[in-house]
Amino acid sequence: MAVKSESLSWRLQRASRVFAASVLLSLIGMSVELAVFVVASSLILLTDLFHWAVDTVLEVVFLATLVVASKTRRRFPWSIIAVESSLTTLSCIAILGVYFYVFADYLFSLSESASVTTQEYTPLVATVSGGVLTVLAYSILSRAYRKYRIELLRVDSIHALVDTVAALMASLGVVLVVRTGSTAVELFFTFILMLFVFHSMIEVFKNNIKAFTGGQLDAELASRIAQRVKSELDKNASLLGVEARKLGSFYVVNVELEVDPDTTVLELHRLRERVVKTVLGVSELIYHVDVKYKPKYKRRVRRARRGLNSKRNR
Numbered sequence: 001m002a003v004k005s006e007s008l009s010w011r012l013q014r015a016s017r018v019f020a021a022s023v024l025l026s027l028i029g030m031s032v033e034l035a036v037f038v039v040a041s042s043l044i045l046l047t048d049l050f051h052w053a054v055d056t057v058l059e060v061v062f063l064a065t066l067v068v069a070s071k072t073r074r075r076f077p078w079s080i081i082a083v084e085s086s087l088t089t090l091s092c093i094a095i096l097g098v099y100f101y102v103f104a105d106y107l108f109s110l111s112e113s114a115s116v117t118t119q120e121y122t123p124l125v126a127t128v129s130g131g132v133l134t135v136l137a138y139s140i141l142s143r144a145y146r147k148y149r150i151e152l153l154r155v156d157s158i159h160a161l162v163d164t165v166a167a168l169m170a171s172l173g174v175v176l177v178v179r180t181g182s183t184a185v186e187l188f189f190t191f192i193l194m195l196f197v198f199h200s201m202i203e204v205f206k207n208n209i210k211a212f213t214g215g216q217l218d219a220e221l222a223s224r225i226a227q228r229v230k231s232e233l234d235k236n237a238s239l240l241g242v243e244a245r246k247l248g249s250f251y252v253v254n255v256e257l258e259v260d261p262d263t264t265v266l267e268l269h270r271l272r273e274r275v276v277k278t279v280l281g282v283s284e285l286i287y288h289v290d291v292k293y294k295p296k297y298k299r300r301v302r303r304a305r306r307g308l309n310s311k312r313n314r
């Protein structure tokens with residue numbers, strides 16, 4: 001067990017290094033977009049910049065989760081997760097607010113000048129280099145997932161793949177708007193890019209809501225754990241129930257057992273160790289196992305009654 005948890009924390013550490021690289025790529029992408037936006041402002045580029053900002057927040061959340069996870073195997077510091085979730089939610093709302101403020105400003109100037117905001121090809125520098133960075137992030141993340149098998153890496157690599165499409169759409173949008181000079185085309189591509197932003201935002205909020213509500217129940221994993229635990233138990237203990245909750249990419253498992261009231265504390269302690277080991281063996285993403293006991297009252301009553309009877313017979 002010690003070896004296994006060590007190898008998991010090693011994998012988590014490696015995965016968090018990969019995420020650190022991915023955060024760095026995001027920051028570079030965001031800076032390039034920002035720099036180009038200052039020189040050649042455009043509604044499409046603004047929306048793409050907004051997307052980069054939300055994605056950077058998302059990656060920082062992933063990185064923080066992995067760093068916390070790799071440092072503390074047994075006790076998951078929920079208070080840190082709660083603070084982190086509220087911070088990311090607040091920063092996403094702030095980013096959203098800034099975006100809509102600038103967006104409204106653009107729409108207003110658009111109605112006054114009646115011309116498109118994307119008038120030159122310069123924004124392509126940002127969208128194309130953004131696309132290259134995204135492809136790079138995808139290849140790093142998917143290779144790391146095949147190596148370390150950490151769920152968050154897979155989630156983020158899929159996101160990078162989706163974002164490659166977003167970069168293509170942004171570039172296509174810039175070209176088409178400059179060629180046609182049509183505000184309708186510009187608004188259409190802005191809308192499409194907004195969908196990608198909402199895709200990212202939903203991911204941020206989904207993570208946070210799960211952390212606040214105590215996770216999502218996983219019935220399939222619970223039944224798999226129940227089968228394994230049942231095969232481990234002797235006749236003095238029986239399984240009452242198993243609950244597996246998913247938090248981010250990790251699971252917290254509750255096992256409830258019914259035990260003979262005459263069981264000694266030492267036996268309970270050994271039973272608990274055995275059950276925890278069995279449960280941790282089911283999946284490496286299981287983070288914490290709680291074992292609760294209930295005495296088997298029926299048996300005690302029966303025994304007490306038998307005891308009384310034998311006394312009476314004597």
Ligand SMILES: [Zn+2]
Pocket residue numbers: 051055159163196197200
């Ligand atoms: Zn994205």
